[in-house]
Amino acid sequence: MAETRTPDSRRRSERSRRAIYEAALALVTEVGYTRTTIEGIAARAGVGKQTIYRWWPSKAAVLLEAFLDLAAQTSEGGTELPDTGDLAADLRLVLRATVDELNDPAHEGPSRALAAAGVVDAEVGAQFVEKLMEPQIEAYIRRLRSAEAVGQMRAGTNARIAVELFIGPLTHRWLLRTLPLTHEYADTLVEYALHGLAPRA
Amino acid sequence: MAETRTPDSRRRSERSRRAIYEAALALVTEVGYTRTTIEGIAARAGVGKQTIYRWWPSKAAVLLEAFLDLAAQTSEGGTELPDTGDLAADLRLVLRATVDELNDPAHEGPSRALAAAGVVDAEVGAQFVEKLMEPQIEAYIRRLRSAEAVGQMRAGTNARIAVELFIGPLTHRWLLRTLPLTHEYADTLVEYALHGLAPRA
Amino acid sequence: MAETRTPDSRRRSERSRRAIYEAALALVTEVGYTRTTIEGIAARAGVGKQTIYRWWPSKAAVLLEAFLDLAAQTSEGGTELPDTGDLAADLRLVLRATVDELNDPAHEGPSRALAAAGVVDAEVGAQFVEKLMEPQIEAYIRRLRSAEAVGQMRAGTNARIAVELFIGPLTHRWLLRTLPLTHEYADTLVEYALHGLAPRA
Amino acid sequence: MAETRTPDSRRRSERSRRAIYEAALALVTEVGYTRTTIEGIAARAGVGKQTIYRWWPSKAAVLLEAFLDLAAQTSEGGTELPDTGDLAADLRLVLRATVDELNDPAHEGPSRALAAAGVVDAEVGAQFVEKLMEPQIEAYIRRLRSAEAVGQMRAGTNARIAVELFIGPLTHRWLLRTLPLTHEYADTLVEYALHGLAPRA
DNA sequence: CCGTAACCGAGACGGTACGTCTGGTCTTTGA
DNA sequence: TCAAAGACCAGACGTACCGTCTCGGTTACGG
Numbered sequence: 001m002a003e004t005r006t007p008d009s010r011r012r013s014e015r016s017r018r019a020i021y022e023a024a025l026a027l028v029t030e031v032g033y034t035r036t037t038i039e040g041i042a043a044r045a046g047v048g049k050q051t052i053y054r055w056w057p058s059k060a061a062v063l064l065e066a067f068l069d070l071a072a073q074t075s076e077g078g079t080e081l082p083d084t085g086d087l088a089a090d091l092r093l094v095l096r097a098t099v100d101e102l103n104d105p106a107h108e109g110p111s112r113a114l115a116a117a118g119v120v121d122a123e124v125g126a127q128f129v130e131k132l133m134e135p136q137i138e139a140y141i142r143r144l145r146s147a148e149a150v151g152q153m154r155a156g157t158n159a160r161i162a163v164e165l166f167i168g169p170l171t172h173r174w175l176l177r178t179l180p181l182t183h184e185y186a187d188t189l190v191e192y193a194l195h196g197l198a199p200r201a
Numbered sequence: 202m203a204e205t206r207t208p209d210s211r212r213r214s215e216r217s218r219r220a221i222y223e224a225a226l227a228l229v230t231e232v233g234y235t236r237t238t239i240e241g242i243a244a245r246a247g248v249g250k251q252t253i254y255r256w257w258p259s260k261a262a263v264l265l266e267a268f269l270d271l272a273a274q275t276s277e278g279g280t281e282l283p284d285t286g287d288l289a290a291d292l293r294l295v296l297r298a299t300v301d302e303l304n305d306p307a308h309e310g311p312s313r314a315l316a317a318a319g320v321v322d323a324e325v326g327a328q329f330v331e332k333l334m335e336p337q338i339e340a341y342i343r344r345l346r347s348a349e350a351v352g353q354m355r356a357g358t359n360a361r362i363a364v365e366l367f368i369g370p371l372t373h374r375w376l377l378r379t380l381p382l383t384h385e386y387a388d389t390l391v392e393y394a395l396h397g398l399a400p401r402a
Numbered sequence: 403m404a405e406t407r408t409p410d411s412r413r414r415s416e417r418s419r420r421a422i423y424e425a426a427l428a429l430v431t432e433v434g435y436t437r438t439t440i441e442g443i444a445a446r447a448g449v450g451k452q453t454i455y456r457w458w459p460s461k462a463a464v465l466l467e468a469f470l471d472l473a474a475q476t477s478e479g480g481t482e483l484p485d486t487g488d489l490a491a492d493l494r495l496v497l498r499a500t501v502d503e504l505n506d507p508a509h510e511g512p513s514r515a516l517a518a519a520g521v522v523d524a525e526v527g528a529q530f531v532e533k534l535m536e537p538q539i540e541a542y543i544r545r546l547r548s549a550e551a552v553g554q555m556r557a558g559t560n561a562r563i564a565v566e567l568f569i570g571p572l573t574h575r576w577l578l579r580t581l582p583l584t585h586e587y588a589d590t591l592v593e594y595a596l597h598g599l600a601p602r603a
Numbered sequence: 604m605a606e607t608r609t610p611d612s613r614r615r616s617e618r619s620r621r622a623i624y625e626a627a628l629a630l631v632t633e634v635g636y637t638r639t640t641i642e643g644i645a646a647r648a649g650v651g652k653q654t655i656y657r658w659w660p661s662k663a664a665v666l667l668e669a670f671l672d673l674a675a676q677t678s679e680g681g682t683e684l685p686d687t688g689d690l691a692a693d694l695r696l697v698l699r700a701t702v703d704e705l706n707d708p709a710h711e712g713p714s715r716a717l718a719a720a721g722v723v724d725a726e727v728g729a730q731f732v733e734k735l736m737e738p739q740i741e742a743y744i745r746r747l748r749s750a751e752a753v754g755q756m757r758a759g760t761n762a763r764i765a766v767e768l769f770i771g772p773l774t775h776r777w778l779l780r781t782l783p784l785t786h787e788y789a790d791t792l793v794e795y796a797l798h799g800l801a802p803r804a
Numbered sequence: 805c806c807g808t809a810a811c812c813g814a815g816a817c818g819g820t821a822c823g824t825c826t827g828g829t830c831t832t833t834g835a
Numbered sequence: 836t837c838a839a840a841g842a843c844c845a846g847a848c849g850t851a852c853c854g855t856c857t858c859g860g861t862t863a864c865g866g
Contacts, residue, residue: 011816033321037847050819053849116317119376120234129377144398154400159372159860160380161389162398169362169369175320175376176330179361188362196397197345197363199355238826249839254828413832435723450844455823471819501854518719521778522636531779532697546800556802562782563772563791564800571764571771577722577730577778581763590764598799599765614811614863642852651813656854
């Protein structure tokens with residue numbers, strides 16, 4: 001399955017790589033993940049199949065890299081949350097942006113495909129988390145620590161779990177398509193997470 | 202894909218159905234979702250392929266039904282949350298139970314397989330939500346309304362979103378395997394969700 | 403390589419078999435043996451590749467059977483040499499006919515292909531000899547024995563070797579394309595073989 | 604297919620050529636003609652693929668040259684038949700030697716491979732005949748003419764056809780593996796060819 | 805006798821075909 | 836008279852080679 005004899009990456013064709021990224025993303029968007037085949041990607045990219053098998057171990061790996069490449073282009077390194085001093089406002093802004101991104105049909109196909117692949121295949125999942133989720137989560141953590149420092153968050157809060165209070169419900173709703181993702185939803189989420197469901201004492 | 206001529210369900214072989222359920226679940230657990238094939242299920246169940254195609258439209262559908270059957274056996278209709286009057290305690294109990302269930306290796310294979318299939322295939326996803334998630338969510342909603350009635354929750358809370366505050370983070374962590382699911386995690390989640398991340402006024 | 407689980411020949415599709423024979427012969431004639439591929443045969447016959455791999459172990463085997471089928475149609479069992487009482491005349495007649503057949507461009511492609519395959523692959527060669535050469539050789543042997551009985555051949559002659567004296571040179575010339583095969587050549591061969599190269603005592 | 608820009612043969616690496624010959628012959632002997640690949644030859648010879656493609660147009664061409672080289676080493680130019688004055692004895696000697704050579708397993712693989720390639724590919728066949736068969740045939744012709752001069756052969760005999768009377772059956776038996784090649788067979792062949800199958804008048 | 809043109813080993817490339825596996829459909833056959 | 840068995844068409848899988856190409860490195864011509 002995987003290549004045993006490792007190829008010489010210096011001689012790799014940049015042209016082919018880019019063509020493969022584009023073909024992979026296009027196909028996943030057009031026909032879905034399962035009907036996207038390596039053969040199809042190769043044909044569309046004008047590339048020999050072996051060129052794919054030489055550099056990637058699986059369809060999921062191709063797609064992950066293609067997606068990372070796309071993400072890198074889109075958000076030019078900007079993995080930092082705004083910090084206006086008003087935690088609630090900042091979170092609303094970010095979550096609304098996330099909602100918009102998740103609703104963007106261009107990203108939907110590849111994102112769902114990767115998420116699903118990661119759910120089933122631990123290897124892919126680990127890559128997915130490390131490359132895509134982790135940077136985002138850490139940006140949240142930094143913002144929450146900053147809030148904690150200025151007394152907008154309870155001291156001693158487990159930042160990771162705190163982050164999940166925002167991201168978890170959003171992801172849940174998106175993955176399972178239970179109800180639509182709206183800006184209002186994002187706002188409510190921020191409200192509930194910050195001030196709790198219990199009545200104020 | 203779907204059968205045109207609908208078969209006569211009265212003449213259906215109960216024996217075959219049970220054998221298919223068992224074969225499907227066993228295979229998913231043993232070799233994973235993607236390597237589980239309809240052919241393999243048929244062979245293991247000692248059943249003709251057509252017997253599967255006659256009654257189910259896809260591999261995911263077979264598995265969904267098999268899983269529902271399993272779930273029905275396990276939790277004999279008990280889709281009600283405890284109500285001791287102490288919301289926090291009740292939630293901790295339930296979430297801890299969910300954590301245990303998600304950590305149970307016997308359920309992991311089929312569950313992940315179904316979740317992944319649902320993420321990618323809207324049809325399967327809808328079924329998954331309707332048959333598996335919705336009853337659970339509604340049980341939560343009933344419990345939260347009861348809490349609201351006795352003043353343990355802020356009035357006017359959107360119950361669906363409130364539920365997601367508990368379920369979302371849990372699911373997120375399980376699906377993406379970011380960090381282990383523990384009882385302490387469940388407790389912290391209840392704490393944060395009920396009382397919020399912001400300092401009490 | 404070969405099928406392990408032997409298929410049920412009663413359920414075999416006659417339609418597919420015929421289509422495969424025709425496609426194979428057509429392709430060999432049109433593009434030659436090496437450029438004839440199993441995929442090509444399947445495509446041309448409108449048949450799945452597996453249907454070929456299910457019933458034949460190799461490209462050569464397909465072609466051999468196709469060729470035998472063709473030969474069976476052409477020469478309806480008539481594997482008997484003429485016996486007018488004049489051995490020399492009868493042999494001239496038969497060898498001239500063989501010359502014509504070998505010169506027939508329609509048979510050339512498949513024949514050469516099979517011969518070559520048989521030269522290299524002992525299995526195919528054995529089949530080739532058994533099914534195509536042997537009946538012909540035995541007809542020769544019967545004719546030579548008949549000639550021996552009436553004193554037109556030396557008594558005690560090794561009939562097999564005698565046959566090769568006629569067939570060998572012809573095949574040699576055809577296979578290696580050293581010089582053209584003509585009726586005169588056939589006649590000379592009969593002359594030399596019957597009466598020898600040495601001067602009559 | 605063929606090189607357009609003709610390479611400078613003065614700068615050719617003798618080392619590589621020899622290594623390629625050896626690798627080619629070894630592979631053909633070990634795994635057979637069809638499973639011998641240019642990549643395999645290159646790898647075994649420790650040579651770049653291009654070095655083969657630069658100097659030879661095809662796998663068959665490589666093998667032909669390798670075989671010629673081998674033949675040149677073995678029979679140091681000795682393409683002359685013995686002439687003791689006794690034609691029958693001389694022919695028996697030569698045909699027995701040929702039988703031994705054909706039965707030599709070391710030569711079998713490459714010989715069959717080349718013969719088969721020549722049967723199917725006219726270009727290779729022509730080379731095969733010109734380089735390997737023709738010198739041998741002409742040696743036979745010279746010996747037969749000498750015999751004719753001393754009255755051991757009928758005058759006016761077509762020498763080419765006469766030669767085929769000896770070589771043809773031998774080749775036939777070897778190529779088609781009908782029956783084993785023995786010294787007795789060679790002797791009988793000489794007997795029959797010289798004195799004919801018909802009874803002496 | 806030095807620069808450079810061509811060979812060399814190596815191997816990535818776009819392709820084709822391999823032989824296998826599975827998906828769905830259709831047909832046969834035995835209980 | 837079904838349902839198992841499994842043959843069928845279709846096509847993707849991952850591998851092996853094809854013949855071309857490009858890359859450095861190393862000879863050995865020829866100015």
